[in-house]
């Protein structure tokens with residue numbers, strides 16, 4: 127195959143082309159931080175917890191919406207010693223947002239320590255000399271008989287064998303009302319496994335009260351060091367892995383998890399900001415409950431810390447259960463969206479929501495240009511009401527914020543929307559073979575955010591089935607090579623495709639509601655998939671040096687597209703390429719995706735006076751069905767090398783491979 131490259135660029139490659147989308151799916155929002163929270167009221171009519179709820183009880187928080195006295199409410203919480211623990215609606219709760227608490231009952235004449243422990247999100251990773259920040263609130267109801275001497279409260283980190291890694295003791299304040307304890311615990315050694323525990327025990331609480339003595343606990347949390355030391359921040363290893371991919375934007379809070387199953391359970395920004403004790407949490411859309419401990423301000427801090435532009439979504443009247451709010455009834459929700467946007471960019475002197483932002487430490491507005499209206503307004507009953515809902519939201523929000531760009535989430539092919547959207551968020555499920563086709567988009571003035579795509583299945587007629595039907599549990603080399611081809615379609619169409627992100631970004635490998643995911647993790651490690659390696663982007667316009675840790679796509683974005691011989695564009699295409707250029711350094715970046723089971727030869731013809739004789743090659747290849755998994759996390763990684771190049775040069779693309787060749791040409 128001969129590829130002739132033009133020296134004249136057809137269009138720029140937007141800086142926003144490669145980014146990340148995030149939503150609370152597969153327990154990512156909580157277990158990316160170690161955090162659990164007090165209990166929340168068993169809301170009337172709230173069905174008992176699903177089995178996943180027991181997973182929620184893991185460390186993150188006792189089920190906020192699980193009915194008390196159910197076993198699910200206590201899963202992952204274990205009594206220690208001769209004690210009993212229960213979840214109760216507290217008569218004197220920590221806050222109206224967290225009216226439940228965990229009650230420890232200390233029986234009379236107890237001889238040994240009593241208490242409880244939590245086993246975290248399928249384990250807890252403790253490392254010697256690392257500082258863990260523990261916090262909890264307790265109260266000893268005043269009606270209790272006076273104890274002969276104040277008991278001792280001990281908070282400790284325990285290894286699997288029960289031995290103590292770190293502990294802190296304090297006198298139990300026998301006052302009516304809540305006492306907060308905030309301490310730092312530093313393990314004196316690294317335990318052999320992840321099966322560790324966070325424990326709270328009470329000692330020398332001997333008494334003779336036949337009914338036992340109660341101690342109530344709420345809003346318990348334990349944080350490892352966080353990325354950039356942010357309070358209530360992100361786990362450093364996960365955040366670093368995401369940062370290394372140099373995303374230009376960050377879409378949040380969803381995805382389906384924005385929508386709620388009903389209007390009442392939609393994501394509501396105001397419930398996700400302020401003190402953790404004021405965040406009631408909600409029934410999320412991925413079969414478990416969200417604490418919203420990671421809320422709107424934490425998202426915006428995350429954007430600042432990783433230098434990403436927020437792509438923020440507002441709820442737009444449709445819920446996944448199929449209900450729509452339309453017409454005048456949308457008024458309160460449009461007001462809610464306006465306040466949400468004002469929380470991000472408003473003037474504290476004129477907007478209460480902006481003043482709230484300032485009171486939380488960020489007087490200056492955040493950077494925001496793009497706001498998405500809803501999510502996937504093409505599923506279920508949404509198409510039936512999207513025209514009305516879009517009209518209400520787009521008309522009111524663009525009148526209030528004329529400087530913002532609003533994205534529609536229905537199909538650009540219909541229903542017709544007014545005002546005409548300038549941007550559509552297109553979602554693409556790809557089958558492993560199908561994703562080799564290049565992306566084509568109509569040019570009718572619309573810009574596209576390719577907001578969710580991934581090769582999800584080997585089965586061309588069933589993209590979202592079970593693993594038995596072809597669904598991928600982990601990205602495979604073939605899937606990632608296919609995605610690379612699809613992404614080159616974004617580059618070729620980058621005059622109208624201005625941003626794109628793989629979905630889902632993260633998934634907890636012990637309990638995920640969706641596969642494959644770009645990055646997997648468990649309590650101790652981060653697992654970078656083959657698709658993650660394809661996604662990584664170097665945005666710096668510096669010449670892509672031969673890096674020790676080779677980077678692929680986004681680190682080789684280039685800032686303009688050079689047309690070249692068009693690849694075959696059928697679904698059977700197996701060889702796809704693209705050429706971009708860094709104008710500042712006259713560096714060409716040639717990307718090649720070969721999905722065939724055999725290598726394929728290419729000849730590149732470059733119309734330049736002088737071309738470097740040696741180029742750098744970053745190559746991702748391997749057996750088509752191999753994946754990086756927890757069992758073999760680094761099986762596949764890009765390999766950097768140097769190859770001969772010139773004004774005309776040959777390159778053999780290995781079977782099932784994605785290659786990036788960088789050279790200088792002028």
Ligand SMILES: [NH3+][C@H]1C[C@H](O)[C@@H](O)[C@@H]1CO
Nearest residue numbers: 381382383501502629630
């Ligand atoms: N089906 C996908 C579509 C939706 O927007 C996401 O929440 C889902 C997982 O990535």
